[in-house]
Amino acid sequence: FFIGCIPNQMATYSLYRALVKSSALYGVASSLVVRVLDDDPMQPVTQDETVSVGGTVTLTCRVTESDNSSLQWSNTAQQTLYFGEKRALRDNRIQLHQSTGTELSITIGDIQLSDEGEYTCSIFTMPVRTARATVTVLGVPGKPQISGYEDAVQEGGKVTLTCTSSGSKPPAKLHWYRDQKELTGRPDVVESNPGEPTYTVISELTLTVGRSDDNALIACAVDHPSLAHGDKGSEQRIRVLFTPDVTIQPESDLPREGGKFHLQCIANGNPEPISYVDGSVLRFEMLNKSDNGMYLCQADNGIGKVQGQYTLLVQDPTAMSTSSGVDHAVIGGVVAVIVFILLCLLIVLGRYLIRHKGTYLTHEAKGSDDAPDADTAIINAEGGHSGAEDKKEYFI
Template sequence: FITHPPLHTLIHPSFSRCPPLPPPSFHSLDIQVNDPLQPVTSDETVPAGGTVILTCRVAESDNSSLQWSNTAQQTLYFGEKRALRDNRIQLHRSTPTELSITISDVQLSDEGEYTCSIFTMPVRTARATVTVLGVPGKPQISGFEHAVKEGEKVTLTCTSTGSKPPAKLRWYKGDQLLEGGPEVVEPVEDNPTYNVSSELTLEVSASDDNTLIACAVNHPSLAPGDKRSEHALRVLYSPNVQIQPESDLPREGEKFSLRCSGNGNPEPTNYVWDKKDGELPLLAKPDGAVLNFLTLNKSDNGVYVCHADNGIGNSQGEYTLLVQDEAGNVADPTAMSTTSGMDHAVIGGVVAVIVFILLCLLIVLGRYLIRHKGTYLTHEAKGSDDAPDADTAIINAEGGHSGAEDKKEYFI
């Protein structure tokens, strides 16, 4: 073994490489844990590009120097002396019982076992394993290139590269965690990292339009939410039609309009207006999504329907128009119909009674006239029965005071 003084005199900061340390003797392997001169180290994990601190301590010092060596057994630091020209490696702390160094901008190639040694008799060593994590790239989502119709399915793919160990991918719809497909892990050629991908299949509805779908990377090198990508779904759906009046108090004699709102994706381009149980009033003029009333009248009361079509589907909405008069009274079409029906019934009943009374009067008058006509003829012929000839019968019928009295009496 090389003793402490000679080795110390050989180390110089200008050295870029030192010969590897000789293997520890059999006795050094049998050193007890409670040996105060036994170096103590700890394993470290660091993400690529980060900084790691390697610390070596002993419980007691016998003035022997501590030394750090890399995975290739090149001396990095001997006490406070840097032996390897690598500006990423710096002295962190040096005391008789501790030697700590830092390695910045850690690369995947820096992973491995580092050795701390103290040159006593025998030489004592301890090893620290440095694990370098491959930091995954920001996830990329594909599948949003085209809009999807409501009721159809869309498949999205999330991919993250350069992770070590392989990353886990998580899908979210807003804040809701979704169940995606299993990760597909592919090793990168000539690189100890992996590419990971996952698929998500969704059946979309109109309410999913503009909903954010996110893919997040879960990896020990990252804090939660560090690397996340999101995109908004674009869903095509039929219109949801609503009709908005220009005023809540449509008054007789005023202008008025109804506007049809399609609320579809895409917006409707075709609108058709009609009126339930009848035609549009002459003074109601359709103009695309707007129905204009040039002058309101109570006869305009009724239910108006707007049909909207956006190429994905056709829907309709309804609006009941009730026109107020100057006093603010509203003529309810239902009430008007009911009152009109009642009036017609009353009028019909009155007409029927009048017709019945007239028929009764005609019948009584007819019978009266028939009866009086028969009596007149009977008295007119009195005195002719006992006449010996026709001329005498006529004279007897026309003459005679009593016959005239009789006839006069019946006419009265």
């Protein structure tokens, strides 16, 4: 109750000193005074800000209640920037953003590293109340520069690239990439820039290159909190010298006797092959079986000589193409099945006929066993049952 009746902050401190004299009341007095100061509606409230070089920062000072006392912003050198709505310092970068009885907001444009520091907001009451806001200025790193690559490197050799970026604060971080895949370089070297609170960052990358690295894109990117819209980066395309790969491409897969045919030697290398043994194309105006054999093609691009080979097998003129061969194979299979079925039917039918023929011969021979002579046996065999009836005698 007693504390609530204290008219102003000065009286609060007077009470505090009086209470401190009594050691028994020291703890109670401390908590009461701190609570009064924290709940002071006239105490200004500010906020720390971070901005990049060249950007704009807004400094805002607020109080909960107003007794018509003016708010004031001062810079790091304690020069008054704004007093209420009145600008005190002739600096066109500093503009009034908002001024009311409980708030004073100003903006500072085109921020420089020299603008970093503590800014003070004051309200001229009894006593004067103040609050501080720290402005941190980020040094924006420059676009990285890649050096160390001068000319194409032969396969198996090494390339050392150096990436450098200046002007960052705090020091930036550098990253290496090959076609979007991150590579591991040496740890960054950080150097202070003379006369400036900024840094230069250096990173090195060493690669042992192969033919797959030819025409690869190596990139160095800068990572820094001041780069709100993504990393800054530079790219370097590298070239690798390597011996050629040689393949021999035939005109068709079915070289036929008597027809025209050619083989083309295809070589890829860096640099491109400039010479072929006997040329890059071998032509046959009329194929013959005597052309059968292995053919070699050798290419030279100045880095090395490589040869490829192709085995030529001349086919008969009646040879079918691969595609028609598949169709004929299917037809041949169907014909084979039909022939097999017919053979099975013939075997069954033959066995049936042989069986019935034996029965016929058995009946045909009946009546010849009892014949007295050959003529009678023949007559009986030919006559069958009719002969038996001829032997019948009738008496009247």
